[in-house]
Amino acid sequence: MTHDDVTGKAEVRPPELTALPADRLISTCDCAALPFSDTGELQPRETALGQERVLEAVEFATGIEHAGYNLYVMGSPGVGKHRLINELLSSRVRSHAAPSDWCYVANFDDPDAPNAIELPPGQGARLRADMQQLVEDLLTALPAAFQSDEYRRRAQEITDEFKRREDEAAEEMGKNAAARGIALLHTPTGYSLAPQKDGKILNATEFEALDDAEKAGFQQAMGEIKDELRSVLGHVPLWQREMRQRFRELDADVTELTVSQLMLDLQHQYRGLPEVLDYLNAVGADVVENAALFRVQGSDEGLDADDPRFLRYRVNLLVGNDDGGGAPVVFEANPNYQNLVGRIEHVAHMGTLTTNFTLIKAGALHRANGGFLVLDADKLLLQPFAWDAVKRALGGEEIRIESVERVVGVMSTTSLEPEPIPLDLKVVLIGDRRLYYLLKAYDPEYGPLFKVVADFNEDMPRLDGQEMAYARLVATLQQGEALRPVSRDGVARIIDWSARRAGDGEKLSLHLGSLTDLMKEADHFAEVDQSPQVQAGHVQTAIDAQMRRSDQLRKRLHEAILDDTVLIDTDGRQLGQVNGLVFIRAGDQAFGSPTRISATARMGAGTVIDIETEAKLGGAIHSKGVMILSAYLAARYARHQPLSVSASLVFEQSYGDIEGDSASLGELCALLSAIGDLSIDQSLAVTGSVNQHGQVQAIGGVNEKIEGFYDICAARGLTGRQGVIIPAANTDDLMLREDLRDAASQGRFAVYPVDHADQVIARLTGMSAGSPDENGLYPSDSCNGRVQLRLFEWTAARQQYVGSAGNGG
Numbered sequence: 001m002t003h004d005d006v007t008g009k010a011e012v013r014p015p016e017l018t019a020l021p022a023d024r025l026i027s028t029c030d031c032a033a034l035p036f037s038d039t040g041e042l043q044p045r046e047t048a049l050g051q052e053r054v055l056e057a058v059e060f061a062t063g064i065e066h067a068g069y070n071l072y073v074m075g076s077p078g079v080g081k082h083r084l085i086n087e088l089l090s091s092r093v094r095s096h097a098a099p100s101d102w103c104y105v106a107n108f109d110d111p112d113a114p115n116a117i118e119l120p121p122g123q124g125a126r127l128r129a130d131m132q133q134l135v136e137d138l139l140t141a142l143p144a145a146f147q148s149d150e151y152r153r154r155a156q157e158i159t160d161e162f163k164r165r166e167d168e169a170a171e172e173m174g175k176n177a178a179a180r181g182i183a184l185l186h187t188p189t190g191y192s193l194a195p196q197k198d199g200k201i202l203n204a205t206e207f208e209a210l211d212d213a214e215k216a217g218f219q220q221a222m223g224e225i226k227d228e229l230r231s232v233l234g235h236v237p238l239w240q241r242e243m244r245q246r247f248r249e250l251d252a253d254v255t256e257l258t259v260s261q262l263m264l265d266l267q268h269q270y271r272g273l274p275e276v277l278d279y280l281n282a283v284g285a286d287v288v289e290n291a292a293l294f295r296v297q298g299s300d301e302g303l304d305a306d307d308p309r310f311l312r313y314r315v316n317l318l319v320g321n322d323d324g325g326g327a328p329v330v331f332e333a334n335p336n337y338q339n340l341v342g343r344i345e346h347v348a349h350m351g352t353l354t355t356n357f358t359l360i361k362a363g364a365l366h367r368a369n370g371g372f373l374v375l376d377a378d379k380l381l382l383q384p385f386a387w388d389a390v391k392r393a394l395g396g397e398e399i400r401i402e403s404v405e406r407v408v409g410v411m412s413t414t415s416l417e418p419e420p421i422p423l424d425l426k427v428v429l430i431g432d433r434r435l436y437y438l439l440k441a442y443d444p445e446y447g448p449l450f451k452v453v454a455d456f457n458e459d460m461p462r463l464d465g466q467e468m469a470y471a472r473l474v475a476t477l478q479q480g481e482a483l484r485p486v487s488r489d490g491v492a493r494i495i496d497w498s499a500r501r502a503g504d505g506e507k508l509s510l511h512l513g514s515l516t517d518l519m520k521e522a523d524h525f526a527e528v529d530q531s532p533q534v535q536a537g538h539v540q541t542a543i544d545a546q547m548r549r550s551d552q553l554r555k556r557l558h559e560a561i562l563d564d565t566v567l568i569d570t571d572g573r574q575l576g577q578v579n580g581l582v583f584i585r586a587g588d589q590a591f592g593s594p595t596r597i598s599a600t601a602r603m604g605a606g607t608v609i610d611i612e613t614e615a616k617l618g619g620a621i622h623s624k625g626v627m628i629l630s631a632y633l634a635a636r637y638a639r640h641q642p643l644s645v646s647a648s649l650v651f652e653q654s655y656g657d658i659e660g661d662s663a664s665l666g667e668l669c670a671l672l673s674a675i676g677d678l679s680i681d682q683s684l685a686v687t688g689s690v691n692q693h694g695q696v697q698a699i700g701g702v703n704e705k706i707e708g709f710y711d712i713c714a715a716r717g718l719t720g721r722q723g724v725i726i727p728a729a730n731t732d733d734l735m736l737r738e739d740l741r742d743a744a745s746q747g748r749f750a751v752y753p754v755d756h757a758d759q760v761i762a763r764l765t766g767m768s769a770g771s772p773d774e775n776g777l778y779p780s781d782s783c784n785g786r787v788q789l790r791l792f793e794w795t796a797a798r799q800q801y802v803g804s805a806g807n808g809g
Contacts, residue, residue, distance in 0.1 A: 078513025099370020604646020
């Protein structure tokens with residue numbers, strides 16, 4: 001194919017690139033549009049700025065009373081999620097009634113299963129104090145009752161009755177024995193028998209002097225009397241048992257009378273609470289049964305209600321609420337299993353661990369019951385068993401206090417099983433979007449329990465009137481943090497900073513954490529200057545100080561470029577070499593830096609090798625960008641013949657991962673330069689992604705990238721030829737530094753917006769891109785023509801080579 005075959009009609013010259021004027025490099029706040037001298041004149045905002053979606057979601061979630069409408073609040077860290085949610089919930093609960101108090105008390109029928117009692121707010125502490133006082137009163141009243149004359153008289157009657165019964169039995173036995181010549185003797189150790197004759201008890205000598213017949217008679221009589229005595233004495237234990245029972249009945253009567261008198265006032269106070277009345281009745285019955293506990297012995301002087309033996313009558317106030325205090329809003333900073341559902345503590349006693357119902361402790365679910373529980377989603381999910389415990393409580397609508405060992409089924413020892421407490425609250429999870437979508441996708445229990453999502457806006461449109469609204473936001477934070485008033489020019493500088501942080505000159509950042517930090521730091525510098533107001537200079541000083549504190553990485557990288565450790569040209573021309581721009585984020589620091597993109601090309605089978613991908617340093621999006629530019633080459637230059645090129649692309653001196661497609665425009669230009677032997681102007685840097693049709697698409701970090709190349713050029717000396725080519729779609733995003741804008745206004749640096757790759761290659765090479773004729777051929781003296789011609793030549797050479805190889809075969 002000859003040169004004439006690829007020469008088409010006269011080219012249609014694309015429009016020349018025009019640098020943006022300096023006033024287009026930033027969208028500044030007009031101070032004249034702010035009708036105040038400082039923020040002290042402004043009223044704080046009553047509602048959150050730019051978060052209407054969140055306000056609606058919170059209003060809905062807190063208003064609907066059905067189960068499952070718990071709330072997930074998502075947004076980036078520092079956007080103000082905790083601050084706003086706390087304000088909204090706190091204002092919401094003021095109109096809510098205070099929830100019930102909950103107490104655990106002894107279950108006298110089953111001590112291992114304590115009973116839960118619900119009381120009106122404020123009544124739990126009262127019941128606890130009343131039971132403490134009851135025990136104190138019993139310790140005084142019962143011993144007094146047992147020392148009373150009436151009790152002693154009745155006790156003496158019982159004792160005398162059983163004494164008389166024993167004496168009568170002994171007297172009857174004595175008469176029967178005397179009739180047989182046997183004396184019944186009552187000794188300290190019991191009863192004994194002795195023979196007697198003529199009313200005289202015989203001693204051993206006298207008994208031995210009797211004849212055998214008399215002795216045998218006495219012995220027989222004594223044996224019979226012993227049997228009778230044994231029979232009579234066998235009734236004595238029964239009489240004693242009966243006497244003890246009579247004493248117990250007496251003690252019970254006295255105790256019951258005393259307890260009933262003390263209980264009357266309590267029963268009247270709690271007459272509308274059936275659960276409490278049942279408990280008081282159970283306490284009364286147990287006191288009657290265990291009245292001996294209250295019988296003060298000599299060693300029990302000074303006994304009081306705190307003695308461990310009276311622990312069974314204590315009230316464990318698990319949750320107490322003030323009547324009129326509204327519903328609780330509880331934020332649990334450490335949402336582990338026990339902090340959420342509560343725990344049963346143990347105490348060491350004689351080498352063993354023991355527990356009782358007074359050692360049951362409330363969890364966050366108990367404290368928030370009837371109100372709202374706020375949790376950080378990431379902290380909750382990192383705690384073992386905690387997320388499952390929350391889902392179990394919400395699903396079952398009850399709080400069951402169990403040890404982790406019992407939950408996982410590895411505990412065999414006996415422990416308490418407290419009665420579950422009904423649950424009625426709303427849980428608010430605060431987290432990022434990634435966690436929300438992961439839970440939604442992989443946890444089937446999540447959706448039915450958390451049906452409402454509140455998604456925080458990261459920024460807001462910079463429309464008419466919105467700058468004044470943002471000024472009121474600044475006033476709200478200033479007054480809330482007790483900072484110095486911010487002057488009008490200080491507010492304007494903050495608004496410009498906010499637009500820069502949003503990465504869009506037409507938007508304002510709603511990242512309240514960063515905004516508050518900036519205002520505090522600017523206030524510090526105002527204090528150093530002894531200024532009553534925060535001026536624009538103080539805000540700028542704070543911004544510069546923030547950058548200096550984290551600027552070492554950027555500085556070291558730029559130093560490496562300036563001393564030619566990292567090779568970057570900012571002047572001259574090169575083949576197959578383009579200055580690309582990268583955006584680097586390291587912690588709180590974000591900056592841009594130039595990087596060399598190089599390409600080589602030779603005859604081949606249509607492959608474009610991305611060395612970053614081959615070395616496993618290129619991410620998926622970067623690899624996609626390379627494949628797109630490969631498709632662009634084939635569609636533009638090889639629609640009717642093979643794409644006979646083998647090319648390679650690489651980021652020179654890059655030793656880390658490369659991700660994103662914002663360098664695909666620069667890679668395309670480097671590749672076209674290598675194919676068509678087109679020299680590239682090194683005084684320009686390029687950023688932008690490209691689609692299969694050559695259209696240039698928007699990218700991120702445009703301000704940082706422009707400033708990164710500008711800093712290198714400024715350090716080496718601005719020539720007036722240097723500049724950056726950016727997508728036209730990013731023009732509204734520009735919020736560039738003042739020094740760069742000054743250089744642009746003086747014609748020493750330029751920013752060029754582009755829409756198509758042809759505009760870029762034409763500007764980089766100084767040669768027209770060219771337009772195709774009706775046959776799809778580009779002018780030979782155009783960029784596209786040079787590339788097309790080279791590809792035609794390689795195709796012909798490849799066909800000739802293949803044919804020669806075939807003939808030789």
